[in-house]
Amino acid sequence: MQNKKTQARFWRLIAITASLFWGAMCIVPSGVPGSGGDQVQAAQFKAATLDQSPLWPHKSGDLQPDPNLFFGRLDNGLRYVLLPNREPRDRVSLHLNVQAGSLNENEDQRGLAHFLEHLLFCGSTHFPPGELVKYFQKIGMQFGPDANAHTGFQETVYDVLLPDGKPASLAQGLLVLSDYAQGALLLPTEVARESKVILSEMRARDTTAYRILDASFQFEFAGTRVAQRLPIGLEDIIKRATSQDLKKFYDTWYRPETMILVMVGDFSVETVIPLIEKYFSAMTARAAPLPEPELGVLAHTGVKTFYHHEKEAGKTTVSIETLRQRAPAPDTSAAQRKIVIQDVADQIVQNRLDRTIAKGTVPFTAARIGSGLYLQRFDYAELTAESSPEQWAATLAFMEKTLRQVVQFGFTAEELERVKKDYLADLEVAVTKADTRDSQALARQIIGHLNNGRVFQSPTQRLQLLKPILTALTPQEVHQAMKRTWADDQRLILVTGNVVMDASGVGPEQAILKVYHQSAQVSVTAPETLEAAVFPYLPEPQQSGKILSRVTHGDLGITQIQFANGVYLNFKQTAFKANEVQATLSFGTGRMSQPTSQPGLAELS
Numbered sequence: 001m002q003n004k005k006t007q008a009r010f011w012r013l014i015a016i017t018a019s020l021f022w023g024a025m026c027i028v029p030s031g032v033p034g035s036g037g038d039q040v041q042a043a044q045f046k047a048a049t050l051d052q053s054p055l056w057p058h059k060s061g062d063l064q065p066d067p068n069l070f071f072g073r074l075d076n077g078l079r080y081v082l083l084p085n086r087e088p089r090d091r092v093s094l095h096l097n098v099q100a101g102s103l104n105e106n107e108d109q110r111g112l113a114h115f116l117e118h119l120l121f122c123g124s125t126h127f128p129p130g131e132l133v134k135y136f137q138k139i140g141m142q143f144g145p146d147a148n149a150h151t152g153f154q155e156t157v158y159d160v161l162l163p164d165g166k167p168a169s170l171a172q173g174l175l176v177l178s179d180y181a182q183g184a185l186l187l188p189t190e191v192a193r194e195s196k197v198i199l200s201e202m203r204a205r206d207t208t209a210y211r212i213l214d215a216s217f218q219f220e221f222a223g224t225r226v227a228q229r230l231p232i233g234l235e236d237i238i239k240r241a242t243s244q245d246l247k248k249f250y251d252t253w254y255r256p257e258t259m260i261l262v263m264v265g266d267f268s269v270e271t272v273i274p275l276i277e278k279y280f281s282a283m284t285a286r287a288a289p290l291p292e293p294e295l296g297v298l299a300h301t302g303v304k305t306f307y308h309h310e311k312e313a314g315k316t317t318v319s320i321e322t323l324r325q326r327a328p329a330p331d332t333s334a335a336q337r338k339i340v341i342q343d344v345a346d347q348i349v350q351n352r353l354d355r356t357i358a359k360g361t362v363p364f365t366a367a368r369i370g371s372g373l374y375l376q377r378f379d380y381a382e383l384t385a386e387s388s389p390e391q392w393a394a395t396l397a398f399m400e401k402t403l404r405q406v407v408q409f410g411f412t413a414e415e416l417e418r419v420k421k422d423y424l425a426d427l428e429v430a431v432t433k434a435d436t437r438d439s440q441a442l443a444r445q446i447i448g449h450l451n452n453g454r455v456f457q458s459p460t461q462r463l464q465l466l467k468p469i470l471t472a473l474t475p476q477e478v479h480q481a482m483k484r485t486w487a488d489d490q491r492l493i494l495v496t497g498n499v500v501m502d503a504s505g506v507g508p509e510q511a512i513l514k515v516y517h518q519s520a521q522v523s524v525t526a527p528e529t530l531e532a533a534v535f536p537y538l539p540e541p542q543q544s545g546k547i548l549s550r551v552t553h554g555d556l557g558i559t560q561i562q563f564a565n566g567v568y569l570n571f572k573q574t575a576f577k578a579n580e581v582q583a584t585l586s587f588g589t590g591r592m593s594q595p596t597s598q599p600g601l602a603e604l605s
Contacts, residue, residue, distance in 0.1 A: 111233010
């Protein structure tokens with residue numbers, strides 16, 4: 001489970017970020033398991049080298065990666081991760097993960113990482129402008145579904161979904177990624193034309209959501225490069241960018257040691273490794289290396305407030321956050337223990353929020369709590385709610401009391417047991433469904449782990465690691481974790497959206513601060529103990545129904561059964577998803593039986 005409701009960093013920000021930073025294509029009009037490490041026999045696979053460096057996340061801690069992963073590194077420093085997987089059959093999800101993004105830009109390069117991503121589809125060594133589209137069509141692929149890219153703060157990722165894992169198809173896909181890595185032409189005509197595309201994209205993305213995102217980042221990450229490096233960049237820099245400017249960024253950051261090939265799908269490792277060597281081993285760095293740019297210093301203390309008005313937002317969002325900077329640390333079993341305990345704490349609070357919303361007595365319509373590590377450098381925690389503009393103050397007061405109640409009184413044994421059971425159930429389900437995981441989703445998870453310094457483990461490993469932690473977990477431990485997360489008086493309070501703040505001359509930020517401090521003066525009480533849930537449905541029938549007929553359609557694999565009470569059952573056994581049953585119940589005649597005098601009755605029912 002890992003707190004499914006709170007995995008994203010700052011829900012309102014990451015959801016927007018993911019949609020904004022997904023790259024657009026430049027279209028010119030016209031299995032063998034590995035060892036879990038780097039144990040590759042050199043005599044058999046000359047492309048691989050024994051890698052003892054700490055570049056892989058699992059080299060820095062005590063966690064072992066998924067034993068089915070195959071790790072390798074070429075002599076030039078380019079790394080690769082391979083995972084044979086047969087769902088869906090014959091497909092291969094292939095990715096070039098460049099560990100450089102908008103945070104690597106200088107002040108006069110803002111937007112060039114994203115601009116460069118576009119241009120890699122606009123002409124390369126083996127694919128002149130306009131030819132890449134034809135090439136993908138030739139091998140049965142389409143832009144968008146099968147070939148795409150995105151630019152983030154710390155990575156630029158190029159995706160190719162191959163129609164099969166045959167050697168010829170693998171070679172074609174690797175040729176394309178090899179051109180992305182080292183063969184960009186960056187022709188002046190293409191730069192000028194694609195500049196207009198980027199500017200059009202900027203205008204399209206100038207939405208209320210983006211403006212809130214931009215303003216919030218500048219407040220939350222003040223003093224750091226994150227606040228000034230949203231990947232879309234700046235208009236004036238895009239307008240004046242030249243081929244030389246883009247080539248400088250390309251040559252500096254697109255280098256073998258910053259790249260990881262990730263391949264997941266229906267292929268043979270023995271076939272893939274020589275192909276990786278063929279297309280990537282001759283690659284060399286084209287410029288002197290530069291150190292990673294300084295991130296800056298985040299220094300929030302005390303209570304800070306932020307207000308941003310967007311007339312067309314459609315809602316008001318109120319958030320209480322804490323945000324602290326720290327040095328990157330290895331992914332270890334101890335670190336995972338802290339994460340799972342905080343996840344459990346967040347989920348208990350989320351359950352409380354969900355119950356109060358269901359009662360309909362709160363001033364907001366949705367609320368979420370989350371915490372974690374962002375960009376390997378920022379510990380965050382956030383409690384967010386959405387309300388009408390008139391209810392912002394009541395929403396903030398409710399959230400302040402909810403948070404204070406948790407920190408002061410902790411959790412009950414009943415609350416903890418419910419979340420522990422849910423968490424363990426999700427871990428166990430993941431184990432049973434491991435063989436039916438989608439290759440593309442797996443590849444993206446692996447990339448996410450690599451770029452965030454985390455060890456990608458199998459569902460079985462996750463269950464073995466976390467089950468003892470969860471089983472022994474006590475309410476006191478969870479309470480202490482919550483107190484550590486919200487330890488001091490550092491609070492960031494944000495009110496954004498369509499609320500027009502009536503600040504009575506003191507200013508919106510002071511008005512927000514006043515509401516927060518007034519709420520803090522009101523005492524809170526311990527949460528109520530929950531009563532045991534009662535199963536709300538009818539008891540199971542004492543006798544089975546009588547079957548009148550049973551027909552099996554062999555060509556369709558469907559069995560039809562008619563019961564004596566008039567009920568019909570149609571069922572079909574499939575292997576699409578392991579340990580899962582899907583059921584649909586249809587009854588009545590729908591809107592056909594709806595009285596004309598009662599329109600909407602069917603929908604209401």
